[in-house]
Amino acid sequence: MPRGVRPLAADSIRGALLSSPATKPPARGVVRNYRRRATKNAPDCDDSEPKSRHATDREPLRIVTRLKNHLARLGPMAGRFEGKRGLVLGVANKRSIAWAIAKRLADEGARVAFTFQGERIESTVRELAASVSSPLITSCDVREEADCTRAVAEAVAALGGLDFVVHSVAFAAAEDLEGRFTDTPRERFWLALDISAYSLVAIARAAEPHLAETNGSIVTMTYLGGKRVVPHYNVMGVAKATLEASMRYLAWDLGTSGIRINAVSAGPVRTLAARSIAGFPTMEAIVNERAPLRRPIDAGDVAAASAYLLSDDARNITGTTLYVDSGYHAMGM
Numbered sequence: 006m007p008r009g010v011r012p013l014a015a016d017s018i019r020g021a022l023l024s025s026p027a028t029k030p031p032a033r034g035v036v037r038n039y040r041r042r043a044t045k046n047a048p049d050c051d052d053s054e055p056k057s058r059h060a061t062d063r064e065p066l067r068i069v070t071r072l073k074n075h076l077a078r079l080g081p082m083a084g085r086f087e088g089k090r091g092l093v094l095g096v097a098n099k100r101s102i103a104w105a106i107a108k109r110l111a112d113e114g115a116r117v118a119f120t121f122q123g124e125r126i127e128s129t130v131r132e133l134a135a136s137v138s139s140p141l142i143t144s145c146d147v148r149e150e151a152d153c154t155r156a157v158a159e160a161v162a163a164l165g166g167l168d169f170v171v172h173s174v175a176f177a178a179a180e181d182l183e184g185r186f187t188d189t190p191r192e193r194f195w196l197a198l199d200i201s202a203y204s205l206v207a208i209a210r211a212a213e214p215h216l217a218e219t220n221g222s223i224v225t226m227t228y229l230g231g232k233r234v235v236p237h238y239n240v241m242g243v244a245k246a247t248l249e250a251s252m253r254y255l256a257w258d259l260g261t262s263g264i265r266i267n268a269v270s271a272g273p274v275r276t277l278a279a280r281s282i283a284g285f286p287t288m289e290a291i292v293n294e295r296a297p298l299r300r301p302i303d304a305g306d307v308a309a310a311s312a313y314l315l316s317d318d319a320r321n322i323t324g325t326t327l328y329v330d331s332g333y334h335a336m337g338m
């Protein structure tokens with residue numbers, strides 16, 4: 006615990022706030038979040054002045070002031086997702102971008118349901134999901150329409166509604182992520198587009214009636230290779246271009262129901278999917294050398310941007326692609 010920080014009992018915080026006419030009581034989760042952060046990484050606060058009788062009388066007011074100061078320092082993040090419920094597709098392991106996003110949303114108060122694809126990763130996803138007290142972990146192969154509708158329905162049932170969906174799913178055969186794009190066989194071309202792009206449409210369609218009730222939001226993951234030629238990215242670049250265009254058309258359709266949808270275009274992050282791209286280390290090295298910020302990004306950066314887009318802070322942002330790549334996309338050379 007940082008010096009000078011004394012953990013506050015939730016009851017004393019709540020009691021103090023309730024007894025202050027100028028202050029509305031915080032949501033339960035705000036207090037819970039506050040306690041978690043206060044004991045972990047709250048900045049120093051001055052609670053060291055000597056206690057007199059007058060000071061004791063002012064104790065509730067001091068607690069309120071300290072709580073307000075802490076929340077102000079924590080910024081708009083505190084409790085941003087309290088009461089929000091979402092479905093996250095695409096966790097394979099702890100390195101997955103989907104996991105970084107889910108963790109970030111859970112840390113900010115969200116309840117999150119998860120899907121996994123394939124028995125091989127089920128136990129890993131279950132373990133990770135348990136660490137954020139997820140009420141649902143269910144299988145979903147996005148190639149199957151029935152899986153998409155069932156997974157969304159199960160999430161709505163388990164969470165009692167739906168405020169957001171994270172789509173962080175992609176696949177192309179490893180042999181199509183090297184060599185010439187020209188040689189991509191027809192069936193593997195469609196496979197990559199089916200899993201990596203059409204799945205967004207299928208999931209959005211299934212989620213639409215539920216997200217419409219909450220003015221909900223969807224975020225998907227893309228890469229610069231959908232806009233420009235990135236050697237080796239090949240068919241996945243075509244899939245990302247399709248994904249981004251689908252996202253924009255979905256934004257138009259879903260906007261009438263108050264639903265927002267956006268994409269995050271991430272720079273290279275070392276994950277399972279990234280490992281299958283030939284020349285991935287070169288992609289990393291080039292970004293580190295030529296991006297305006299000349300530094301790598303990590304899954305946490307993508308999670309922060311995704312959380313922003315899913316939050317009410319982005320209430321008038323839809324149909325957009327937000328680059329989280331140290332500025333690399335802005336370069337001409």
Ligand SMILES: NC(=O)c1ccc[n+]([C@@H]2O[C@H](COP(=O)([O-])OP(=O)(O)OC[C@H]3O[C@@H](n4cnc5c(N)ncnc54)[C@H](O)[C@@H]3O)[C@@H](O)[C@H]2O)c1
Binds near residue numbers: 095148271
């Ligand atoms: N890692 C990067 O550098 C990077 C950069 C930009 C964008 N992205 C995108 O981020 C997203 C997440 O990828 P990641 O890098 O976290 O890798 P990852 O391997 O951890 O995640 C990919 C996920 O897709 C899932 N998936 C594959 N086929 C599926 C299917 N048929 N049905 C359901 N799920 C299926 C996998 O199970 C896995 O969970 C992808 O869309 C990827 O293209 C990654």
